[in-house]
Amino acid sequence: MMKSLVAGALALAVWAAPAWAQDPHAENASMIGTRIVDYAADSNWLCLPGRADACATPLPTAALNANGYGSVGQVTPAARTEVDCFYVYPTVSTDPGLNSDLTPGPSEQGTAMVQFARFASVCRPFAPIYRQMTLASIPRALGGEDVTAASEIAYGDVRAAFRDFIANRNDGRPFVLVGHSQGSLHLTRLLAEEIEGKPVAARMLSAMLLGWNIEVPEGQLVGGSFRSTPLCSRAGQTGCVIAFTSYRAATPPPADAFLGRTRRPGMTVACANPAKLSGGTGALDSYWFTGPGFGGNGIEWSSEGAPPVPFLRTEGLVSAACVNRGGAGYLSVMVNADPADARTDRIPGDVSLSGRSLPGWGLHLADMNLVQGDLLRIVEEQARAYRRR
Numbered sequence: 001m002m003k004s005l006v007a008g009a010l011a012l013a014v015w016a017a018p019a020w021a022q023d024p025h026a027e028n029a030s031m032i033g034t035r036i037v038d039y040a041a042d043s044n045w046l047c048l049p050g051r052a053d054a055c056a057t058p059l060p061t062a063a064l065n066a067n068g069y070g071s072v073g074q075v076t077p078a079a080r081t082e083v084d085c086f087y088v089y090p091t092v093s094t095d096p097g098l099n100s101d102l103t104p105g106p107s108e109q110g111t112a113m114v115q116f117a118r119f120a121s122v123c124r125p126f127a128p129i130y131r132q133m134t135l136a137s138i139p140r141a142l143g144g145e146d147v148t149a150a151s152e153i154a155y156g157d158v159r160a161a162f163r164d165f166i167a168n169r170n171d172g173r174p175f176v177l178v179g180h181s182q183g184s185l186h187l188t189r190l191l192a193e194e195i196e197g198k199p200v201a202a203r204m205l206s207a208m209l210l211g212w213n214i215e216v217p218e219g220q221l222v223g224g225s226f227r228s229t230p231l232c233s234r235a236g237q238t239g240c241v242i243a244f245t246s247y248r249a250a251t252p253p254p255a256d257a258f259l260g261r262t263r264r265p266g267m268t269v270a271c272a273n274p275a276k277l278s279g280g281t282g283a284l285d286s287y288w289f290t291g292p293g294f295g296g297n298g299i300e301w302s303s304e305g306a307p308p309v310p311f312l313r314t315e316g317l318v319s320a321a322c323v324n325r326g327g328a329g330y331l332s333v334m335v336n337a338d339p340a341d342a343r344t345d346r347i348p349g350d351v352s353l354s355g356r357s358l359p360g361w362g363l364h365l366a367d368m369n370l371v372q373g374d375l376l377r378i379v380e381e382q383a384r385a386y387r388r389r
Contacts, residue, residue, distance in 0.1 A: 037102065037157055039128060039164035046104050046112055047087070047120075047127035049077070054112040055125040060309035061287065064317070066341035068304040077120035083205065083383045084175040085123040086165055087116045088158055088183030090211070091133060098140065098150035099131040114289045115180060115368045122379045123176060126169065128161030130154055132182055158186040159194060166200055174238075174386045176379055177207040180368055184212035184243075188225055191241075196228055205382040206232060207241045208375055211367040214243040214270040215262050218324070224267055231272045232378075233279075236385035242277075242378070243270045244322065244331040246349070246370060247362035253328050257360035260330035269329030271322035274374035283316040283336075285373025288348075303342045317343055318370060333363055333370065 037044055047055035056077055063070030092107035093100035112127055119125055132154045133147065141147045165175075179187040187209055195201050207229070215224035222230040232240035245259040253260035262269050275282030290299070290307045301307050316336065323332045337345035349366025351358045363370070 037131070037160060039161045040168060044102060044129050044161075045127065046089070046108060046129050047116065047125045049120075049124035049126070054109045055117045055120050055127065057113050057117050059113075059117060059311050061311040061313055062307060062309050064302060064307075064312045064314045064343055066338070066343060068302050068342040069308055072309055075118055075121050077125070078122065081123050081383075082173060082387070083123040083379060084165075084170055084173050085116075085119045085125055085178050085379070086162060086175055087112070087119070087125065087127040087178040088130070088187055089115065089127065089132075090179075090181035090183050091135070093132055093134040094136075095134050096136050098134060098137040098147055099153050100134050102129050102131065104129050115372075116178060118287065118372060118376065119178060119379070122376050122383075124173075126165055128158065128165075130157035130161065130186075154182070155186050155189055159190060162190055162194060170203075172203070174203045174205050174383065176205050176382070177209070178375075179207075179209055179212075181211045181364070184209040184214075188212065188214060191229060192226055196226060201229075201239065205238045205386060206378065207243075209241060209243045210371075211245060211259070211364055212243070213245065213259060213262055214241065215264060215267045216270045217266055218268045218326070225270070231270055232277050233272070234277055235378075236381045237277070238382050238386055238389070240272075241270070242272045242274055242375070244272060244367070245269065245329075245362055245364065246320070246331040246333050246367050248350075249332045249334045251359060251362075252323065252332070253330055253362065254359050257328075257362075259361055259364060260328060261360075262327045262329075264327070268324045268327055271324060271329045271331055273320055273322045273331060274371040274378060275320060277378075279322065281319050281321040281334075282374075284318045284320055284333075284370055285377070286314045286318055286347075286370050287372040288312045288314065288369050299344055299346060299348055301344050313373065314343065315373070318347060320370070330362065331370075 047053050059075040062072045089111050092111050095101050133150055137147055177187050191207050195204055217223045221233055230240050232242050260269050273282055275284050289311055291310050318335055320331050320333045323330055335347055349363035351361035351364050
C-alpha cells in the first residue's frame with residue numbers, strides 16, 4: 001500500500017485542468033457522461049459517523065517507552081463531539097484503468113483505518129469513496145499519456161461529496177479537512193474553489209494537507225496556493241492550514257525533489273509543524289501501524305521483542321522543525337536515538353521503488369504517522385477556541 005501512495009502522486013501534478021462538467025440538476029453528485037455518483041447515498045461513503053466501517057474499527061495501541069512496551073489502550077469513536085472531519089485518502093487503488101471504481105478494497109479500507117480512524121475520537125468521521133487516479137494510471141502518465149480527464153473525474157467526486165456533506169450531513173457544525181498525498185491535492189483545490197471567500201469558510205477549523213506542495217511567498221504565512229487562508233502559526237488558531245512534506249534532517253530535499261521544493265520564483269513550500277505551530281523544534285506525538293505493508297517492515301520496534309498489539313504510540317522518540325530555504329520547505333525530522341534504551345533507533349517512511357530509494361520523496365510514507373497525536377490535539381484545541389468565539 002505504501003508504494004501506492006508514492007506512485008499515485010507521480011501522476012497527479014495535472015489537476016489544473018478544464019472545468020468539471022456538473023449536472024445542474026444534481027449539485028451534490030459527480031457526473032461523467034451519463035454516470036452520476038450520488039453522495040446522498042450512504043453506500044458511496046467509506047466512513048460515516050455511527051456506522052460500523054473502517055473508521056469505527058477499534059485501534060489497540062501500546063505505548064513504546066524508553067524502558068520498552070507500556071500500557072495498552074484501545075481507541076474508539078467518541079460518543080459525542082462537536083466537530084466533523086472530512087477526509088480524502090491518498091492513492092491506493094489497484095483497479096485497472098485510469099480511475100478507480102466505487103467499490104473500496106482492502107487498500108482503501110486499510111488506509112482509512114491507519115490514517116483516519118483515530119480522528120473519530122475527536123470528530124465525526126466523513127470519508128467519501130471517490131474515483132481516484134489509480135496505480136494503473138502511473139505507467140501511462142509517465143509514458144506521456146494525457147491524464148487530465150482522469151484527474152478531473154477524481155476531483156469532481158471529491159467536490160460533489162463535500163457539497164453533499166455541507167448541504168445534508170454537517171448541520172452547520174465546525175469542520176476540519178484532512179488529506180494526504182492525492183487527497184491533499186484535491187483538498188487544496190477544493191479549499192481554493194469551494195471554501196475561500198464563502199460563508200462556509202467561517203466554520204473551517206483547519207485544513208490538514210499533508211504530503212503535498214502547498215506554496216506560500218517566502219517569509220509569509222498567506223498567499224500562493226490560497227488567497228486568504230494562512231498557515232496555522234499558534235495554538236487554538238482556526239481558519240488556517242497545516243501543511244508539510246517530511247524529510248530526515250540528514251537528507252533534505254535534493255535540487256530535483258518532487259516534494260518539498262518549488263521552482264516558482266519568490267515562493268517556498270509551506271511548512272507548519274503540528275508539534276510546535278509557533279516555530280522551532282517540537283517533540284512529536286507519533287502513532288505507528290506495525291502490520292505488514294504499511295511501511296513498518298524490518299523495524300525492530302523494541303529490544304523486548306515484537307509489539308504486543310498492531311499500533312504503537314511514541315511520544316518524543318522523534319522531534320521535528322520546519323526549514324525554509326528559498327524554494328525548499330520541509331519538516332526536518334530527527335530521531336532521538338539512544339542505543340541504551342529499548343526503543344528503536346530507526347523509523348520507517350522512506351520511499352523506494354523497485355528496491356531503489358527515491359530521495360526526492362523524503363519520509364512521505366510516514367507523514368501522517370509522525371504527527372497524528374499532534375493533529376488530534378490541534379483539533380481539540382481548535383474546537384475549544386471555536387466554542388469560545
